[in-house]
Amino acid sequence: MELLDMDIDLVRLESSLWVGKKRYRAALTGWHLNWTELDKKNRDKKTVSVPVSEVIGVEEGRVQVLPQRSVAKDTDREFTVFYVKRSSSGSPYGLLWRLGRTQFCCPSRDLRDQWMTQLRIALKTHSPSRPHRLLVFINPFGGRKQGRQIYHSLVAPLFELAGISSHVVVTERANQARDHILKKDLTGFDGVVCVGGDGIFSELLHGVIGRTQQEAGLSEHDPSVTLQSCDLHIGIIPAGSTDCVCFATVGVNDPVTSALHIIIGDSQPLDVCSVHHCSSLVRYSVSLVGYGFYGDVLAESERHRWMGPIRYDYSGAMVYLSNRSYAGVIQYLPADSQLSSPRDNTRCLSGCSVCSKGTERLFPHSPGASSLYSSHFSQFSSDTEGEWVSVEGRFRAVSLTCMSSSCPRSPLGLSPSAHLADGTGDLIIVRDTHPLGFLTFLHRHTSTQDQFDLPFVDVHRVKAVRFSLPTGEEEDRDEEWERVNDGGMTEEGKRPSRSGSHKHLVERGEERGQKDFLCGLCCSKAPTVSVWNCDGEILPHTEISCRQEEARSGGNILANEGAITRVNNRYNSNIK
Ligand SMILES: Nc1ncnc2c1ncn2[C@@H]1O[C@H](COP(=O)(O)OP(=O)(O)OP(=O)(O)O)[C@@H](O)[C@H]1O
Ligand SMILES: CCCCCCCCCCCCC/C=C/[C@@H](O)[C@H](CO)NC(=O)CCCCC
Ligand SMILES: [Ca+2]
Incomplete structure (x- = not known):
């Protein structure tokens, strides 16, 4: 293995090249393209090193690609290398990548052709x-x-x-x-x-x-x-x-x-979460399955799609002002608390050790096997995972998120320590509270303050969640609602209007459950149920079961x- 690595790392090509008016010693090894500026006495100055895996392309001549493609003429000794260049700006979780470009000039056309050939071979070999x-x-x-x-x-x-x-x-x-x-x-x-x-x-x-x-x-x-x-x-x-x-x-x-x-x-x-209603699959989610505030914001925002992205800010304010909470029964199956916790302050990034350990734990004997971990809810429990826990009450918001769900509005996300691929999700329960308390909770999503450090908020790392309405208020199957939601937006890019479907349903005299919600913001009657927001889509059911697919x-x-x-x-x- 060592021999092989050494072999691959041997220098394939090394020569003097010019970049503008400066002379460089350039070398292509198996893994890197390096160029080192030389001073007048041939002493090394600054070196630039680009991994071959991050070279985007090699072109003859002096070429530019963005914002527009242009090629300078009479350039038979020149070639341009394009590569990934990390910019100094971005977010706390990732830097912007830009297209780096360096135009090299060779002493001869032959050498230029050698460089181009070797670079292209290296690219093929090392970027499988x-x-x-x-x-x-x-x-x-x-x-x-x-x-x-x-x-x-x-x-x-x-x-x-x-x-x-x-x-x-x-x-x-x-x-x-x-x-x-x-x-x-x-x-x-x-x-x-x-x-x-x-x-x-x-x-x-x-x-x-x-x-x-x-x-x-x-x-x-x-x-x-x-x-x-x-x-x-x-x-x-x-x-x-x-x-x-x-x-x-x-x-x-x-x-x-x-x-x-x-x-x-x-x-x-x-991680993917599957959402079921009465044993049939409703949707998959990778980000948010949210009831209460996030469901209401989505439902309201669909009526204002014409506003573009700010529809969420407008609807967020409207829904906040409507000051709602909803009754429900939440059941959840806790994940193994020894492996990780939503409050352990870790940040999941590619190569995360918690995610790799999760995989190892779940697939100990099958490195090449291709099945996902998935089973009945009843089979989820293991020795180290807890039993189902039940919470009944009135909630401002119930959110299940498989990943942090960070976004420009909330750079740390709904659950900053959630993992991308550990086979668990974080369940955030925001119990009914006074408006100022809820505003504090929401506002903390926009800063680095801990949104879980509030007396009316609980967060649990879970494998599965079930939600039902309190006894006596169980959901009726609502085919009309399902029909309205099934088609997404209309061909002109508009969603079917919720107020339209409201009128239709009220005309039919159906006055409870999700139908109540339809008049939530325009009528005085307070709705008794919210809707589920599943990665930005409204679900056609209130009573659902969610489980993590690994x-x-x-x-x-x-x-x-x-x-x-x-x-x-x-x-x-x-x-x-
Ligand atoms: N040509 C189309 N006409 C109408 N709707 C479409 C079309 N193509 C896709 N859609 C639907 O549009 C919906 C919204 O699209 P998309 O997610 O791309 O934008 P967005 O809602 O503005 O962004 P975000 O989901 O990040 O908030 C999706 O549910 C998708 O199914
Ligand atoms: C006083 C200040 C209040 C500020 C409140 C900020 C709270 C921001 C939390 C953002 C959470 C985003 C969760 C992601 C959900 C996505 O899967 C989904 C599809 O794109 N987006 C929405 O549902 C859109 C949901 C938009 C919610 C606002
Ligand atoms: Ca996860």
Whole structure:
């Protein structure tokens, strides 16, 4: 093994090169491209070192790619190397990545050709996980409706530079991307990419999980089934309103950063939570399953989609002012508290040891096995995990989050110490409290203050959660509600109007449960139930069961190719 490493690390090419008016000694080893500035006495000055795995492309001549492609003429001794360059700005969890570019001039055309050939061979040899062909879905209505422009001006030129061919589908309706993945031939694609927000990501997620189960002959609705892990990676180019999945995995929501991660083949397994109602699957979630405040904000915001991303701020204020709490019964199955806790102040980043230990614990004998951990609720309990716990009362908010759910609105997220791929979620219970207390709780999401250090807030690391209405108020099956929610937005990019469906339901004389909520903000009658927000989609049921499906670290199950390790961000500098 040692011999092999040494072999690979041998210098493949070394020569004097010029960058502008400065002379450099450049060397290409198996793993790195280095160039060291030389002074007049041939003494080494500053060295720049780029890992081959972070080289994006090599072009003849003096080439520029962003903001527009340009090639300088008469450049037969020159070549340009493009690579990942970490910027000094970003968020506490990730730096922005930019396209670094250095134009080298060789003493001869022959040497230039040698450099180009060797660099391209090194790239092929040392970047085995890079995608070659991608299927890209653009939601033209996501966020500020900039998806198409973002893709064509910032992302497509980078994919082209990296030799990635892409097939682009601009969606014309909600669920088109999901259906495409479920039904069309995907032979030859190394991954699927969405340009949009958490909603279009969720479409890809459902498509990829659904297709994998179909191909394996498994029913997603059968709660006894062990789901098959997915080989197809999902990449996210953020162009939505919250971009929570992108932000929580990459640390920033920036299209160029994400495109560069996709190109170099970074991946991050994600936990997935499945939501069931009466033993049939309703949806999967990777971010938030939230009742009360977050459900109400989403429901209200759908009526103001025309406002774009600020619809959440407006609706947040409206819902806060309406001062609601809801009765319910929460049952949860605690995860093993010896492994981690939502208040242990850790931050999960790619390569996180808690996530790797979780995988080891769950799949001790099957390094190559491809099944997801999944079982009946009744089978979740183990010796080290607790028994089901029940809490009944009135709640401002009940939130279950598989990951931190950090986003630009809340840079540390709903649960800052939650893990991306440990097979658990964090259940946050905000009991009814006075308006100022709840405002304090909300406000702490925007700062580094601990939102769990409040007397009316509890947080638990869990494997599964069930929610039901108090005895005597159980849910009726509401097919009308289901129909209204099934189609997502209309073809013009608008959701079916909730007030419209309200009128319809009231006309039919149905006056309880979720129907009450429909008039929540416009009528004086206080609603008795809220709705569930599942990664930005309203669920058609109130009584639900959620369980963690386990992502296998390294198994690429539901990988966001835009994932990054913060450790790499901090310690991998291009300047030695
Ligand atoms: N062409 C389309 N017309 C209407 N709706 C679409 C179309 N393409 C996708 N959708 C749906 O639009 C919804 C919202 O899209 P998306 O998540 O991209 O944007 P967003 O809601 O602004 O962002 P975020 O989810 O980050 O808050 C998704 O549920 C998706 O299914
Ligand atoms: C006084 C100041 C009050 C400020 C309150 C800030 C609270 C911010 C918490 C943000 C939590 C985001 C959780 C992520 C949820 C996503 O899966 C989902 C889909 O994109 N987004 C929303 O539902 C959109 C939900 C938007 C909620 C505001
Ligand atoms: Ca988790």
